[in-house]
Amino acid sequence: xxxxxxxxxxxxxxxxxxxxxxxxxxxxxxxxxxxxxxxxxxxxxxxxxxxxxxxxxxxxxxxxxxxxxxxxxxxxxxxxxxxxxxxxxxxxxxxxxxxxxxxxxxxxxxxxxxxxxxxxxxxxxxxxxxxxxxxxxxxxxxxxxxxxxxxxxxxxxxxxxxxxxxxxxxx
Amino acid sequence: xxxxxxxxxxxxxxxxxxxxxxxxxxxxxxxxxxxxxxxxxxxxxxxxxxxxxxxxxxxxxxxxxxxxxxxxxxxxxxxxxxxxxxxxxxxxxxxxxxxxxxxxxxxxxxxxxxxxxxxxxxxxxxxxxxxxxxxxxxxxxxxxxxxxxxxxxxxxxxxxxxxxxxxxxxxxxxxxxxxxxxxxxxxxxxxxxxxxxxxxxxxxxxxxxxxxxxxxxxxxxxxxxxxxxxxxxxxxxxxxxxxxxxxxxxxxxxxxxxxxxxxxxxxxxxxxxxxxxxxxxxxxxxxxxxxxxxxxxxxxxxxxxxxxxxxxxxxxxxxxxxxxxxxxxxxxxxxxxxxxxxxxxxxxxxxxxxxxxxxxxxxxxxxxxxxxxxxxxxxxxxxxxxxxxxxxxxxxxxxxxxx
Numbered sequence: 053x054x055x056x057x058x059x060x061x062x063x064x065x066x067x068x069x070x071x072x073x074x075x076x077x078x079x080x081x082x083x084x085x086x087x088x089x090x091x092x093x094x095x096x097x098x099x100x101x102x103x104x105x106x107x108x109x110x111x112x113x114x115x116x117x118x119x120x121x122x123x124x125x126x127x128x129x130x131x132x133x134x135x136x137x138x139x140x141x142x143x144x145x146x147x148x149x150x151x152x153x154x155x156x157x158x159x160x161x162x163x164x165x166x167x168x169x170x171x172x173x174x175x176x177x178x179x180x181x182x183x184x185x186x187x188x189x190x191x192x193x194x195x196x197x198x199x200x201x202x203x204x205x206x207x208x209x210x211x212x213x214x215x216x217x218x219x220x221x222x223x
Numbered sequence: 224x225x226x227x228x229x230x231x232x233x234x235x236x237x238x239x240x241x242x243x244x245x246x247x248x249x250x251x252x253x254x255x256x257x258x259x260x261x262x263x264x265x266x267x268x269x270x271x272x273x274x275x276x277x278x279x280x281x282x283x284x285x286x287x288x289x290x291x292x293x294x295x296x297x298x299x300x301x302x303x304x305x306x307x308x309x310x311x312x313x314x315x316x317x318x319x320x321x322x323x324x325x326x327x328x329x330x331x332x333x334x335x336x337x338x339x340x341x342x343x344x345x346x347x348x349x350x351x352x353x354x355x356x357x358x359x360x361x362x363x364x365x366x367x368x369x370x371x372x373x374x375x376x377x378x379x380x381x382x383x384x385x386x387x388x389x390x391x392x393x394x395x396x397x398x399x400x401x402x403x404x405x406x407x408x409x410x411x412x413x414x415x416x417x418x419x420x421x422x423x424x425x426x427x428x429x430x431x432x433x434x435x436x437x438x439x440x441x442x443x444x445x446x447x448x449x450x451x452x453x454x455x456x457x458x459x460x461x462x463x464x465x466x467x468x469x470x471x472x473x474x475x476x477x478x479x480x481x482x483x484x485x486x487x488x489x490x491x492x493x494x495x496x497x498x499x500x501x502x503x504x505x506x507x508x509x510x511x512x513x514x515x516x517x518x519x520x521x522x523x524x525x526x527x528x529x530x531x532x533x534x535x536x537x538x539x540x541x542x543x544x545x546x547x548x549x550x551x552x553x554x555x556x557x558x559x560x561x562x563x564x565x566x567x568x569x570x571x572x573x574x575x576x577x578x579x580x581x582x583x584x585x586x587x588x589x590x591x592x593x594x595x596x597x598x599x600x601x602x603x604x605x606x607x608x609x610x611x612x613x614x615x616x617x618x619x620x621x622x623x624x625x626x
Contacts, residue, residue, distance in 0.1 A: 077459075078609055081609075082317075082318075083607065085314070085315040085316070086315075086355070086356065088311045088313070088314055088315070089309060089310065089311060089314055089355070089404075089405075091408055091411065114355065114404070115398070115403060115404045121606070121608075123608075123614070125614050129611060129613075129614065130611060130614075131610065131611050131614030131615070132591070132608040132609065132610040132611065132614065133608055133609055134591075134606055134607050134608020134609060135606065135607055135608070136596075136604075136605070136606050137478045137479075137480055137602070137603065137604050137605035137606055137607065138603055138604065139602075139603065143354070143355065144354065152596055181563075181564060181565035181566055182563040182564050182565060182566050182615055182616070183614065183615055184563075184566070184568075184593055184595060184606070184615075185565075185566055185595050186595075186596070187596075203484070205484075205596045205597060206596055206598070206604075207480070207596055207597045207598035207599060207604055208483070208484065208597060208598075208599070210483075210484040218564075218565040219517050219518065219565065220564040220565035220618075221520070222485075222515070222517050222518030222519060222520055222565070223487055223488040223518050223519055223520075223521070223524070223562055223565060223566055223567040
């Protein structure tokens, strides 16, 4: 049974403040020292597969590149703070968005998998399973019924039948 | 928020080396007083008065690198800001000396300039941050046809930096940190600097002349470290897995991305097996773990660790994961697999808040090497982060130990 969550969801300003505090505390880590001169970008909302707001992802930027992130949970606490694995020594290779690719690119990649009789939804940024397993979700429809879930990440795409949750018995 | 773009005249404000050094000294004492691992010597170390000056690509001074010494031995380098527009007065604290030599890099750069056919003037060299954090030697010279010119050579490998300037494509060029990163965010960065100045003032009041002496750690430490209950407690405790516990190895554990969407346990296994010097590619590990189209079972993971090591490793599945168990593994210098619903990651560090408000539990974190986001190139994906223990549902650990 799906429960109702009546807790107010934190605002962008609130999560940005929490993220700013978090990056101060980790900047003594040798591989996160660059956080001291980094800036925070626009928070991105991460949703559950059913579309409910789940948590915020705040980009940690150096110039226009995103090398790190802060995950702020729905109760306003910082769930995780760290860096992406993309070439840590070379910021110019980092992505320009905390989602790896933007919605437009996700839509373009998903469109290559769409059959003639299928319609595709707009991409929605979700976590497939536990927090951290983030991807763009494109739902396809055939004759008005949800058919497939196509997940698009910066590396690859994968899919399964629409409505089928991640098998948590396997990892 | 104002939409007005900040300009250099508003925010570029040079910092004298003596003022920068005061921030460097405070940072040196703070990491020691806070009980940060590997910085134990920094309480009685001295900060050099003459810094190495690193310029911005626009010619202004950007950083001062101060050597931190115990007697004559360099135990580290503090990189301080030479311009308030940078925002943070101290950028980094490095253990050990620079991995490159200014003299060698300068000499090498001059030879490269000579080889290029330019007439060189040996007095015209400087260090330049051309694409943070990369440093180059800027060698001044004059080409007989083109006239005066300067060339940049990376200090680590002396490769020429050929494309620089604002009109080059982003990503392949170098750039001015001050003009393109700091100054456009001038308001924010100036407020950071002001906060740091206030902090320095407050510390000066608290510790007076002791701060720069470097000879009285017993009296200095209690003044800088948080002190509830009138006894010294570091604000955080932490530990990470180390390849070489006797050395300050900069990379203690290696992150690999998962090569497919169902290879999280496989990539985690690759990280842990690599740590123990059992090197396999992900398809081999997947075969040993019995990975299928939807992922890997925990039994398969246990079997994989043991079979790939010819039973040299013993893997134990624990479905009642507790933070203290992860801590115990890390303290024994062993990385472990951390399972959350439907996902596997490697864990190679812990951190705990020692001081909290009454009634609040202390925060606890694990250092997670997450193979997601996935990528065919295992060196180009994944994420490393400190994860609040209470923010996710921990379903299991797998401990991997020498049999």
